Amino acid sequence: MTSSPLINRHGWTAYGLALAVVVLDQLSKHWILFVYDLPSRISEQVAGPFFLTMVWNQGVSFGLLRADQDLGRWLLVAFSVLVAIALAVWARRGDRTLMALALGLVMGGAIGNAIDRARFGAVVDFIDVSRLYFPWVFNIADAAISVGVVLLLLDGLRRDSTT
Template identity: 65%
Template sequence: MNGMTKLGGMGLALAALVVVADQAVKAWILTGLNLPQIATLKVLGPFYLTMVWNPGVSFGFLQAQHDLVRWALAAFSIAVAVMLAVWVRRTERPLFAVAVGLVMGGAVGNVIDRIRFGAVADFVDVSRIGFFPWVFNVADSAISIGICLLLLDMLRQDGRERAAKTAGDAA
């Protein structure tokens, strides 16, 4: 099969949807709500909107205080997104397509911020719950969910391969 599968196209479309949603929410946070001026806004219970400019990768890991690191992280994110796009094109596994679409979209959403602002706009704050101290955004959420789904897909695929091998050995 040389072309893109329907599921591959779905994965790419989901990535585009994540980018649009992430950037739309960030535009509202930055300009509509003007969160950089407000700093923190209580929404409901332990859920706050808190403006954090994250120069690192997801959840503040690997801080990029220098421009060289910023551009290296941007280039790495773009490379990962391109590799995932190539990888997902021919998939026949729905869960894999969704997972890769989420990771790609999240990576591109955050790289747009890194290029535009020099840091990623984070604002979802549930740190008052006590066990999750990070402030994050829509793109980070998509990446995290996508990675969990990738792991689940790998486990399912391994299980199918073991079952096929067992059935083949029994025959």
């Protein structure tokens, strides 16, 4: 009888992708804040409808459910960390590549935004495509979470259609 590994191949895929998202997210925010100095510029057009616009997001997602007080801030940090831990436990034994990718994206995004809340009291948002009728300014962590949730839904639909 062979024992299964504590973390399988799909789990490592999820963890690796989560780490990549956190690194890319935090590097982009560092560049925006301290190299490009977007806070002093407020908003700059990059190309066509793509702007860099500085927003300090105190809300949960896309500015919803604002957490202006310290208690709310730390509750959101704790919630994000708990979500990432729960997803990490789920990913540990994942059996599908699409699910692993989805969990990795959501974990990485949750951790990236939790780091911002802990460091700054708000999430650093700067990607602005509002001229394309997308009303929110967001960041790489937000994009990873959104894509990850869509992939989780697709994985669930694919799984249901094969059973």
